[in-house]
Amino acid sequence: MLVQRLRDRDESAMTLFYEKYSNALYGVIFRIVKKEEIAEDVLQESLVKIWHSFQSYDPSKGRLFTWVLNISRNLAIDKIRSRQYRVNSRTQPIEESAALRQAAEPSFRPEHIGLQEVTRQLNPEQKQIIDLLYFGGFTQSEVAEELNLPLGTVKTRARAAIKVLSKLIR
Amino acid sequence: MNIQEYIESGILEQYALGELDEAQRADVERQAAAYPEVRAELEQIESALGAYGEAHALTPPAGMKERVLAGFQASIRQGAEQVPQASTPEPVVRQMSAPTTEEEDAKIVPFRVSWSMAAAVALLLLSGAANLVFYNKWKAAENDLVVAQNQQASIASTVQAVNKTLSTRNQELAVLRSDQFKTVALLGTPSAPGANARVLYNPTTKAVYLDVRKLPAPPPGKQYQLWALDQGKPVDAGVLAAATAAGDSLQQMKDIASAQAFAMTVEKEGGSPTPTLSTMTVVGNI
Numbered sequence: 353m354l355v356q357r358l359r360d361r362d363e364s365a366m367t368l369f370y371e372k373y374s375n376a377l378y379g380v381i382f383r384i385v386k387k388e389e390i391a392e393d394v395l396q397e398s399l400v401k402i403w404h405s406f407q408s409y410d411p412s413k414g415r416l417f418t419w420v421l422n423i424s425r426n427l428a429i430d431k432i433r434s435r436q437y438r439v440n441s442r443t444q445p446i447e448e449s450a451a452l453r454q455a456a457e458p459s460f461r462p463e464h465i466g467l468q469e470v471t472r473q474l475n476p477e478q479k480q481i482i483d484l485l486y487f488g489g490f491t492q493s494e495v496a497e498e499l500n501l502p503l504g505t506v507k508t509r510a511r512a513a514i515k516v517l518s519k520l521i522r
Numbered sequence: 523m524n525i526q527e528y529i530e531s532g533i534l535e536q537y538a539l540g541e542l543d544e545a546q547r548a549d550v551e552r553q554a555a556a557y558p559e560v561r562a563e564l565e566q567i568e569s570a571l572g573a574y575g576e577a578h579a580l581t582p583p584a585g586m587k588e589r590v591l592a593g594f595q596a597s598i599r600q601g602a603e604q605v606p607q608a609s610t611p612e613p614v615v616r617q618m619s620a621p622t623t624e625e626e627d628a629k630i631v632p633f634r635v636s637w638s639m640a641a642a643v644a645l646l647l648l649s650g651a652a653n654l655v656f657y658n659k660w661k662a663a664e665n666d667l668v669v670a671q672n673q674q675a676s677i678a679s680t681v682q683a684v685n686k687t688l689s690t691r692n693q694e695l696a697v698l699r700s701d702q703f704k705t706v707a708l709l710g711t712p713s714a715p716g717a718n719a720r721v722l723y724n725p726t727t728k729a730v731y732l733d734v735r736k737l738p739a740p741p742p743g744k745q746y747q748l749w750a751l752d753q754g755k756p757v758d759a760g761v762l763a764a765a766t767a768a769g770d771s772l773q774q775m776k777d778i779a780s781a782q783a784f785a786m787t788v789e790k791e792g793g794s795p796t797p798t799l800s801t802m803t804v805v806g807n808i
Binding site: 366370374375376380388396399414425426467469470487491507515517520 | 530532535536539540541565566567568569570571572573574575576577578579580581582583586587589590591593594595597598
């Protein structure tokens, strides 16, 4: 098992880990940082962090995928919140890369949902909020500020969006 | 606590999205441990967000896997040398950090196998492989060249030998076709009745050629010697080469100023100053 091998500090397990999770992690990281090179850095940092903090992963608290996705996402958000990144990317148009229009990869999880389906099921307001929260690194308060909405509305829409997603995977 | 209210407060979403500070997080985890409904709801939210992230999966660019795994290995090796247990437990979800300073930025720059470094390594390997291939080809070419040079040398010496033989034959042919040469038939004596040879003698140029048709093989350590008889006196005309004695070719003998007859005797190797008449094999008059 991958978890056992990682716990045993088996470095070669990282290759297997990469094969299994890199598409999902890279997709999320890339959509947060929006640059291939930085996404590559963050993915590598993620592997290092996952490796060093693996003893804190508790399978009883959640799936490995959830745990590693959170690590990658947090590192990516740290990246875009750093001052240097914001200075460097000020002039960059958002979603400039052709990679963003690529089709999603086949999944390792049976409950996988496709991007098209997600886009079809979420209404535009929900999608906007979930994207700001998930890929934009915004807090709910920041989203409320950004969109000039009451915090309560943001919370409701976020919850509704997550409910839609839950139904999709069920 | 009203569990339903707690669930609907949105704090679980905030937890899953990483918005909460450490104290709030610990509180959510306590609630999740205490109430199965909270825990189930939290798991559902996490699965939903995970699925949302995964729906955005992308295939990383070509070559990234090798670079990232190499960078990962280099990084953990480096880390292992410096701080064996540097890792602090990473919470599953943690508070979103405020913008970091530039010094912190500098710290989180990862060990990264850069494009250029990877390209340089790839080029080096490629060049090494090419060197090996070219070295082997060069070695093979060198061997081929040596073989070709040897063949060429052997052909050249063959040609030289052939040319020499040809010029000899041409010379012989000139002698045979010349009108100036007198043919002297030498016939076998009673001691060698089957023996037969010819002398071609040019009285003008004094040249003497010997053409053996048939001669018994000389005893070991002995050689045939030709004599010219001038006024009854024998004059040495030279010893016969083995090829001449075997009848393979004409042999030019010593020049003879004047002769009326020619004869051949068997002498010790290198010839004798005077003929051993008892061994006379052939004789003939002009």
